[in-house]
Amino acid sequence: MADYIRFRLNAAKVGVSMALLAAIGGLAEKAQARSDRATAKPAAVGFLKLGGLSHAISSPLLKIENKLIKLDKKLSTLQNKDKQFLKIKDASLNFLKIEDANSTFLKIADANSTFLKIGEATNKFLKIDGTAANSAELGGLKPDAFVQGNGGVVSAGILIGLSQPSVPLLKTPDGKLAIAISATSDQVTLNFTNNTGGALEAVGQDANGSGGGAAIPQTIAPGAKNSITLQGTTNQYHLQIFPNGANEAMTLTLSTEQDAANKAQLDVVAQMLIGLL
């Protein structure tokens, strides 16, 4: 833009010079030749030589030259300003208008009233991988305020496939006794894991058992290698576990039945009552 203004100014200077030189006849051609160069050079360099002209002619030309110099200085000033200040068009491309920013971005004051500062959040809230000081408490009570696996009822209902590996059925809340189950097409096997540290004496009553439902003593030894096999897949089993090494009396009731929708599966439902001694 500045170059264009400069060009127009130089052309204007030449136009003025041409008008004056036309009045002095024979100098016109010389002036024309000079003006051609003036378009390609800085204004102060391309002006006419005034030597040999009468004072009446040279004086107005000097005034014109002075004015052109002033114009040239103003043009330079404009060019400098052009370099110093951003054009609106360029600003529009590079910068967001305030009204657009208002509709797009949240003001700091509004953000402060809506969002918590990171420093305050750190002081108030627990980090994702942090551990709360009261994490071991429930309702303000520490673990020792609650029954530790003693007492209550444990119920379980699962669907197991025949001839599949043993599936966990239930365990006491304290984990001292866990029962898993597996089945074939003609029998059900209960696998006990006794973590009490001592043997558990028990009496089982198998509805399909050889004794016609008579109570049969069982011993559940410490460890995981304990199993009781029940005949048939549709069965009712009742097991009373006596506390020999534990302070609980456990009563297990187990019902098994082939699943109505899929005969290759067994519906198993069990309930264990745990009484405190």
Add this chain to the structure above:
Amino acid sequence: MVLSASKELEPDARAMLLGVEGLFRFDVQISGDTLRTIVRNLSSGAIEMAPLGGSRVANNVAYGEVTAYQPGSATLDFTLGDRADPVEVAIQVGTLHLADRGTIRVTAQAIVRQAPLA
């Protein structure tokens, strides 16, 4: 002494679950969602029932898809027998609704022991 028994009951049927000769007999009856318990005192002394929901904590745990069986539980405590040698009984009852068969399996456990003298 620990007693336990399990029976499959028709709705509204009353059945004896536990009994100790000369002490008590414990019957249950389930009507809809209500479990009714009946304690017959067979001892020579008076029976004293503990308030329901007293000192014992109901601690129920469920595994797997047992919700369909509507597991339920109840506790009942009482003291009976001779005043000089009272016996306290803590009974726990568990129920499972076997919808396919239209019955309820009721399991009861009683811990019977000598009560501390008042």
